[in-house]
Amino acid sequence: MSSKSPLLELRGLEKHFEQRRSFKEIALRKNKPPVQAVDGVSFELNENESKAIIGESGCGKSTLLKTLMGLHDYTGGRLFYKGRDTGGFVDSDWKEFRRNVQMIFQDPFNSLDPKKTVRSTLKQPLNVHKMDNKTDRIHDVLQEVELNPPEKYLDRFPGQLSGGERQRVSIARALVLDPDVILADEPVSMLDVSTQAAILKKLKNLIETKDISMLYISHDVSTVSYVADIIKVMYLGRIVESAPTETLLSEPKHPYSQALVSSIPVPDPTHEREHPKVKGSPRDPIGIGEGCRFRDRCPEEMDICSKTPQYVEAEEDHEVACHLCYDHESQTDSQSETEVEL
Amino acid sequence: MSESTTEPLLDVRDLTIEYETERGTITAVSDVSFTVDKAEYFGLAGESGSGKSTIIKSIMGGLDSNGQVASGEIYYKGQPIHEMSEKELNDKIRWNEISWIPQSSMNSLDPLKRVSKQATDIAARNSDYSEAEALEKFKEMFELVGIQESRIHDYPHQFSGGMQQRAIIALALFLEPELIIADEPTTALDVLMQDQIFQYLISLREESDTSAIVVTHDISIIFESCDSMALMHAGQMAEIGTVEEVHQNPRHPYALLFQNAFPDIRYPNQELEIIEGHPPEMLGDTNFCSFVDRCPWATEECRKEAPSKTTIKTDEQQSHEIHCFHGDTVYKEYQAEKQDTESVEIEDSPNI
Numbered sequence: 164m165s166s167k168s169p170l171l172e173l174r175g176l177e178k179h180f181e182q183r184r185s186f187k188e189i190a191l192r193k194n195k196p197p198v199q200a201v202d203g204v205s206f207e208l209n210e211n212e213s214k215a216i217i218g219e220s221g222c223g224k225s226t227l228l229k230t231l232m233g234l235h236d237y238t239g240g241r242l243f244y245k246g247r248d249t250g251g252f253v254d255s256d257w258k259e260f261r262r263n264v265q266m267i268f269q270d271p272f273n274s275l276d277p278k279k280t281v282r283s284t285l286k287q288p289l290n291v292h293k294m295d296n297k298t299d300r301i302h303d304v305l306q307e308v309e310l311n312p313p314e315k316y317l318d319r320f321p322g323q324l325s326g327g328e329r330q331r332v333s334i335a336r337a338l339v340l341d342p343d344v345i346l347a348d349e350p351v352s353m354l355d356v357s358t359q360a361a362i363l364k365k366l367k368n369l370i371e372t373k374d375i376s377m378l379y380i381s382h383d384v385s386t387v388s389y390v391a392d393i394i395k396v397m398y399l400g401r402i403v404e405s406a407p408t409e410t411l412l413s414e415p416k417h418p419y420s421q422a423l424v425s426s427i428p429v430p431d432p433t434h435e436r437e438h439p440k441v442k443g444s445p446r447d448p449i450g451i452g453e454g455c456r457f458r459d460r461c462p463e464e465m466d467i468c469s470k471t472p473q474y475v476e477a478e479e480d481h482e483v484a485c486h487l488c489y490d491h492e493s494q495t496d497s498q499s500e501t502e503v504e505l
Numbered sequence: 506m507s508e509s510t511t512e513p514l515l516d517v518r519d520l521t522i523e524y525e526t527e528r529g530t531i532t533a534v535s536d537v538s539f540t541v542d543k544a545e546y547f548g549l550a551g552e553s554g555s556g557k558s559t560i561i562k563s564i565m566g567g568l569d570s571n572g573q574v575a576s577g578e579i580y581y582k583g584q585p586i587h588e589m590s591e592k593e594l595n596d597k598i599r600w601n602e603i604s605w606i607p608q609s610s611m612n613s614l615d616p617l618k619r620v621s622k623q624a625t626d627i628a629a630r631n632s633d634y635s636e637a638e639a640l641e642k643f644k645e646m647f648e649l650v651g652i653q654e655s656r657i658h659d660y661p662h663q664f665s666g667g668m669q670q671r672a673i674i675a676l677a678l679f680l681e682p683e684l685i686i687a688d689e690p691t692t693a694l695d696v697l698m699q700d701q702i703f704q705y706l707i708s709l710r711e712e713s714d715t716s717a718i719v720v721t722h723d724i725s726i727i728f729e730s731c732d733s734m735a736l737m738h739a740g741q742m743a744e745i746g747t748v749e750e751v752h753q754n755p756r757h758p759y760a761l762l763f764q765n766a767f768p769d770i771r772y773p774n775q776e777l778e779i780i781e782g783h784p785p786e787m788l789g790d791t792n793f794c795s796f797v798d799r800c801p802w803a804t805e806e807c808r809k810e811a812p813s814k815t816t817i818k819t820d821e822q823q824s825h826e827i828h829c830f831h832g833d834t835v836y837k838e839y840q841a842e843k844q845d846t847e848s849v850e851i852e853d854s855p856n857i
Contacts, residue, residue, distance in 0.1 A: 219695040219696075219697065220667065220695055325783050327783075355552040355553055355722065355783075356552065356722060356723075356724075356763065356766045356767060357552060357762075357763070357766055357778075357779065357780035357781075357783075358779075358783075359766070360766045360777035360778060360779045361779045363777065364777070364779070382695055382696065383696070384696070384770060385768040385769070385770045386768055388768065388770070388773035389768065389773070389777070408773060409773060409774075412770055412773055422697060423696065423697065424770065426696040426697045426699070426700040427696060427725075427770045428700075428703075428723065428725035428726050428728070428729045429725055429728070429729065429769060429770065429771060430724055430725040430728050430752075430764060430767045430769055431728060431752065431769070432728040432729070432748040432749050432752050433749065433752075434771075436729065438700055438704060439697060439700060441697055442651065442701060443651045444651055444667070444695070444697075444698060
C-alpha cells in the first residue's frame with residue numbers, strides 16, 4: 164500500500180489563526196473572524212516529484228509549509244503521509260515523519276546557530292535520530308553539497324562562511340538524515356545572483372539523483388522554473404491554478420497567474436514586455452466569505468465571480484479555479500457530487 | 506546646442522572612497538566616473554559588496570562615519586556637492602533636488618511621527634507648498650503606491666514592511682525631485698507592486714524629464730528601466746555604456762557571466778552561468794583587477810595593475826567603455842565556446 168500512496172497528500176487542508184481579542188471583546192463575548200491563512204488546499208506530492216507554490220507575500224505559502232512540517236497544527240482538512248492520516252499520529256510517528264520531511268529555510272544568515280560549528284550543526288539531527296556512522300555521513304553530505312574538502316569546513320562557524328556556503332550547510336543539514344521530502348522556503352532569495360544559479364542547480368540535481376521529492380515555495384516565478392516540474396499558484400489561502408512549469412509560464416489561464424508571470428522583468432532591453440493590469444495588493448485573509456478571492460483586483464471581473472469558482476481541469480494536467488475557464492452548466496452536477504463526498 | 510545639454514546633471518569624477526577599519530583601510534570604491542544627464546536613467550548593477558550603495562551614500566552626503574571620499578569630485582548642476590556641509594545639503598539639495606529611496610524601510614521613517622507629519626516637515630523645509638497643498642500631493646502619491654490615502658496619518662509601526670517601503674517611495678517622490686536615487690527600492694516588495702512602481706518611475710522621465718540612478722543587483726530591472734548603466738565588481742567599474750551595448754556587446758568577463766546568470770522567464774530551460782568565488786575585500790593595496798580571482802580569462806597582467814578605461818567601438822556609431830585588459834579575446838572565446846556547446850547539444854539530440 165505504501166509504495167503506491169503519495170508521500171504527502173493534502174485534502175482540503177486548513178490553517179486558520181484566531182485573532183487576538185481585547186479584554187473588552189472577551190468580556191462582551193465578541194468573536195472576531197479567524198485569519199484564513201490556508202483555506203482548503205488539496206494536492207499530492209509523489210515520489211521523485213518537485214512542485215512549487217508561488218504567490219505574493221501573505222498568500223499563505225509559508226504557513227502552508229510550516230503546517231506541513233508540523234510547526235503549526237492544521238485546523239481543518241486532512242494530511243496524509245505515505246497513505247497514513249497524520250491526525251492519528253503518536254509521538255513516535257511524528258519523529259519518523261520529521262526525519263523524512265526536512266526543511267530548508269529562506270535566510271541562511273538566521274537559520275544556522277551562530278555558536279555551532281558546521282560539524283555540530285550536522286551532528287545534532289543524527290544524534291536526535293540515533294543514526295550510526297555519523298562521521299561518514301557528515302563527510303559524505305558535505306561532499307554532496309560541494310563544500311570540498313569537507314575537512315576545511317567542519318570546524319567553521321556560520322560567521323566564517325559566505326551566504327552561498329551557509330545555504331549549502333542548510334541543504335546539508337536537511338540531507339544528512341536521508342529524507343524523502345524536502346520543503347524549501349525561497350532558498351535562493353537572499354543570495355547573490357552568481358551563487359543563486361549554483362544553488363538552484365544543486366537542488367535540481369538532488370531531485371534527479373537522490374530519490375527526493377521537493378515542495379518549493381517562492382514569490383519569484385523565474386527561479387522556480389529551474390527546480391519545479393509543476394507550479395501551483397496560490398492566492399489568499401487557496402490554490403488557483405496548477406500546471407506543468409512550461410505551460411504555466413507560457414500559457415497561464417487564471418488572470419492572477421497571468422499578472423504574476425507578466426510582471427517578471429526580462430533581462431533584455433530590446434524586449435517589450437506587456438505589463439499586467441492588476442493593481443494594488445491582496446486583501447487580508449479575514450472574513451473573506453463567498454466568491455472568487457481575486458475578484459476585487461481582477462481585470463476580467465464578472466457578476467458570477469461573487470460565487471466561488473470550482474477548481475477544474477481545463478486541459479490535461481492543467482487545473483484552474485476561474486469562472487472564465489469552464490462551462491458552468493455542465494459542471495453544476497459534478498459540484499453537488501463533490502460536496503456530498505466531502 | 507544649449508548649455509544645459511552639454512553639462513550633465515550629475516557628474517561623478519574619479520571617485521575613490523575608503524573606510525577606515527581596525528584591520529586597515531578598505532577601498533570600497535576605486536576611481537569611479539560616470540555622468541547622469543537630464544531625463545537619463547542610469548543603472549548601477551553589481552553583487553553585494555560591489556560599492557554601489559557606498560557611491561550613493563557619498564552623493565547624498567551620508568557616508569558612514571569611518572568612510573571618506575579619498576579623492577575625486579561629485580558635481581550636481583555644476584556645484585561641487587562633495588564639499589557641501591550638512592546644512593547646505595539639507596537646504597539646497599536633499600528631497601527637492603536629489604531624493605533618495607533607501608533600501609531598508611525599517612530604519613528610514615521616524616517612528617515617533619505620523620507619516621503625514623514627516624511629509625509636511627519635509628515640504629516646509631524644501632518647498633513652497635503650504636501644508637494643505639503638501640498633504641494633497643502626498644495623498645496622491647499614497648494612492649499611486651497602493652495605500653489608502655486615509656492612512657497617511659498613521660504611524661510607521663502601523664504599516665507592514667512592504668507598506669513602509671511604499672510610504673518611503675511616496676515621501677521621496679512627492680516633491681518632484683529632479684534626480685531620484687533608488688537603492689534597491691523594490692527588493693522588499695512583491696513583483697506586481699515592483700512592476701507598478703517602476704512603471705511610474707519610468708513615466709516620470711517622459712512626463713517631467715526626471716533623472717534617476719537605479720541601484721540594484723537585478724540586471725533585468727536596469728535593462729528594462731534605464732538608458733545607460735555601469736556594472737561594478739568589488740569597488741571597480743567593469744563595464745559602462747548604454748543598456749543595449751552592455752546587453753548585446755559585453756566585453757568584460759564579469760559582464761558576460763553576470764547577465765547570463767540571470768534567469769529569463771522566456772527561456773526556462775536555459776543554462777545559467779555560475780560565477781565561482783566571491784568578491785575580495787579590498788584591504789590595503791588595491792592596484793589590481795578585483796575580478797582576477799574569479800575570472801576564467803585572468804592573466805598575470807591583471808594582478809599587477811588595475812585595468813584603466815578602454816573604449817570599445819562595436820560599430821560606426823556605437824561605443825562603450827570597459828575596464829579589462831582582455832576584452833576582445835574574452836568576447837570571441839566566450840562566443841565560440843557557446844556555439845560549440847550549442848552545436849554539441851544539437852548533435853546529441855536524436856530528433857534533429
